[in-house]
Amino acid sequence: MARITGSNGERTAEAIRQAAIRLIHRQGFAAMNLRELAAEVGIQPGSLYNHIQTKQGLLFELMQEHMQDLLSAMEAALAAAPAEPMAQLRAFLAQHVLYHLERKQEVYIANFELRALEKANAEPILAMRRAYENRLIGLLEEGARAGKLQVADTRIAAYALLAMLTGVCTWYRPGGRLSPEEIVAQHLELALNGVSAAAFECDTTVLPATLGQA
Amino acid sequence: MARITGSNGERTAEAIRQAAIRLIHRQGFAAMNLRELAAEVGIQPGSLYNHIQTKQGLLFELMQEHMQDLLSAMEAALAAAPAEPMAQLRAFLAQHVLYHLERKQEVYIANFELRALEKANAEPILAMRRAYENRLIGLLEEGARAGKLQVADTRIAAYALLAMLTGVCTWYRPGGRLSPEEIVAQHLELALNGVSAAAFECDTTVLPATLGQA
DNA sequence: CCGGAAAACAAACGTATGTTCGTTTAGCCG
DNA sequence: CGGCTAAACGAACATACGTTTGTTTTCCGG
Numbered sequence: 001m002a003r004i005t006g007s008n009g010e011r012t013a014e015a016i017r018q019a020a021i022r023l024i025h026r027q028g029f030a031a032m033n034l035r036e037l038a039a040e041v042g043i044q045p046g047s048l049y050n051h052i053q054t055k056q057g058l059l060f061e062l063m064q065e066h067m068q069d070l071l072s073a074m075e076a077a078l079a080a081a082p083a084e085p086m087a088q089l090r091a092f093l094a095q096h097v098l099y100h101l102e103r104k105q106e107v108y109i110a111n112f113e114l115r116a117l118e119k120a121n122a123e124p125i126l127a128m129r130r131a132y133e134n135r136l137i138g139l140l141e142e143g144a145r146a147g148k149l150q151v152a153d154t155r156i157a158a159y160a161l162l163a164m165l166t167g168v169c170t171w172y173r174p175g176g177r178l179s180p181e182e183i184v185a186q187h188l189e190l191a192l193n194g195v196s197a198a199a200f201e202c203d204t205t206v207l208p209a210t211l212g213q214a
Numbered sequence: 215m216a217r218i219t220g221s222n223g224e225r226t227a228e229a230i231r232q233a234a235i236r237l238i239h240r241q242g243f244a245a246m247n248l249r250e251l252a253a254e255v256g257i258q259p260g261s262l263y264n265h266i267q268t269k270q271g272l273l274f275e276l277m278q279e280h281m282q283d284l285l286s287a288m289e290a291a292l293a294a295a296p297a298e299p300m301a302q303l304r305a306f307l308a309q310h311v312l313y314h315l316e317r318k319q320e321v322y323i324a325n326f327e328l329r330a331l332e333k334a335n336a337e338p339i340l341a342m343r344r345a346y347e348n349r350l351i352g353l354l355e356e357g358a359r360a361g362k363l364q365v366a367d368t369r370i371a372a373y374a375l376l377a378m379l380t381g382v383c384t385w386y387r388p389g390g391r392l393s394p395e396e397i398v399a400q401h402l403e404l405a406l407n408g409v410s411a412a413a414f415e416c417d418t419t420v421l422p423a424t425l426g427q428a
Numbered sequence: 429c430c431g432g433a434a435a436a437c438a439a440a441c442g443t444a445t446g447t448t449c450g451t452t453t454a455g456c457c458g
Numbered sequence: 459c460g461g462c463t464a465a466a467c468g469a470a471c472a473t474a475c476g477t478t479t480g481t482t483t484t485c486c487g488g
Contacts, residue, residue, distance in 0.1 A: 030244035047466045163381025164374045194408035261436045
């Protein structure tokens with residue numbers, strides 16, 4: 001959530017946030033240095049400290065804001081959809097893909113820079129992520145109870161679906177071959193087919209035992 | 215340092231590689247420093263340079279070895295499976311999950327430290343990755359032509375499947391609740407259902423338009 | 429047992445890094 | 459216009475980093 005104040009100092013704070021997102025996404029948090037960030041914003045390195053507490057604190061705030069936005073976007077999507085389990089699941093998945101297309105840089109950071117957070121900072125972020133995951137797990141359980149879905153393990157299925165849908169932010173480029181709507185539709189199809197009751201029987205007995213390496 | 219070596223100093227080179235994999239996986243390449251790596255191996259920082267060329271060169275070699283192993287494991291799995299398209303696809307997917315369970319640290323590095331590679335080093339790695347992806351795309355196209363699969367866009371489907379299956383290396387811990395076989399089986403089911411000809415019809419018209427942020 | 433090569437050592441070099449500090453500039457309110 | 463506050467400046471500090479160097483130790487074949 002971004003507050004729109006007319007204040008001038010708040011404007012540089014936002015510029016810092018956006019430049020940081022760009023740089024962290026491009027190079028990673030550890031590889032981004034504050035001199036580069038300051039240059040991108042157009043101020044001196046020391047001036048950053050009028051707006052951030054520390055480099056680590058900046059990352060934490062970016063992640064926190066992002067996770068809050070993701071959670072509230074998800075809740076809004078669920079509230080806007082019919083209460084029926086499959087419609088709720090569909091809404092969750094569609095909003096997930098769309099959000100990841102629109103804010104791929106922040107998503108990328110939130111997913112791959114968790115290890116850069118100090119333990120005390122990682123805890124609340126992880127809690128929010130778990131809350132998000134649990135919402136999906138709950139929907140999958142509802143659908144399974146209603147006989148609309150067939151999943152052997154809802155947690156594994158949730159992780160797998162999230163990984164698949166989150167993957168779009170690693171290759172998506174705005175203005176590419178496919179429109180966001182097409183991408184969302186196709187991922188919805190893959191995801192819903194994957195957990196649908198029309199199950200594909202898989203025998204686990206014939207696995208390739210060919211992982212030998214020197 | 216009394217080294218209980220059986221043969222030669224090639225053993226320290228291997229120790230460096232393994233320690234590097236562990237540290238890069240835990241902290242990221244940029245956040246890992248050579249003093250820490252040397253301490254982990256039990257030598258002085260400068261001694262590393264008897265075995266590596268530069269820090270960047272170490273990362274490149276790790277990635278190159280990993281990609282070569284992944285590619286040859288994949289080719290071996292395909293060669294061991296029946297030539298029929300669906301069996302080939304199944305073998306590819308199963309071997310992918312299994313490999314990612316067994317060597318999750320290297321996989322994690324190869325996937326998420328590409329941006330730490332200098333451009334000249336990234337190129338051959340990216341080429342190998344594309345070769346791997348293209349193998350899957352080819353199998354999906356074969357299956358679609360044979361009428362066994364229904365995928366709107368094979369490239370998107372391949373990316374989505376790979377993202378889903380690769381996701382296991384972010385949460386899997388050896389000795390956890392589920393055996394590797396169970397994990398492979400369930401992911402196979404999700405993946406094959408997802409692209410199966412028994413398609414779930416998805417209308418793209420009702421998408422949540424709830425991504426507004428002020 | 430010896431001599432040469434491979435590898436480890438201790439120490440340093442040059443630079444880059446996050447952060448601090450005292451000072452100066454710019455914007456707003458009365 | 460005058461004064462207060464927030465923010466930018468420029469310079470520095472202390473440390474951490476990748477890497478190099480000269481020297482010493484370890485290992486193995488002849």
